[in-house]
Amino acid sequence: MMKIQANHSGTRSIEVTEKHLQTIDKYALLRYLIDSNGIIDETVLDKLKFNVRSMLESExxxxxxxxxxxxxxxxxxxxxxxxxxxxxxxxxxWKGEHANQDEVDPQEVSD
Incomplete structure (x- = not known):
């Protein structure tokens, strides 16, 4: 279990599990979420909430x-x-760490 800081002062946090990260990956929830300016603001959070809500309402x-x-x-x-x-x-x-684990060493295959 990991914790992310939820505000600038560090007084609030949110616990994130491995399963949460796998679910984000499974549904590609963060793909194309952030505009080309790279700024994450409340409108981006609202966009994520709307996307997830529509997924939950669908089959x-x-x-x-x-x-x-x-x-x-x-x-x-x-x-x-x-x-x-x-x-x-x-x-x-997390994605970077798991991408490294998924790579196979060519020397291990040839042994």
Missing amino acids: TGNDKDLLDLCLDVIYNNNMKAFGLHQLVLLYVK
Whole structure:
């Protein structure tokens, strides 16, 4: 379990699990979310909430993991634009670590 800082002063945090990050990856929730200016503000957070809400209302939204992600992280009372920025940074770090684990060493295959 990891914690992300939810505000600038550091007085609020949100717990994020491995399962939450896997769900973000599974549904590509952060892909194309941020505009070309790279700024994460409240409108970007609202866009994410609208996207997830429409997924939950559709047939594909019957996933308990997606619902858990919403309740625990995205719709958390502490989630603001700063927290979403921290979540994006955590996801990028997590994705990079898992991409390295998925690569196969060519020497191991030839042995």
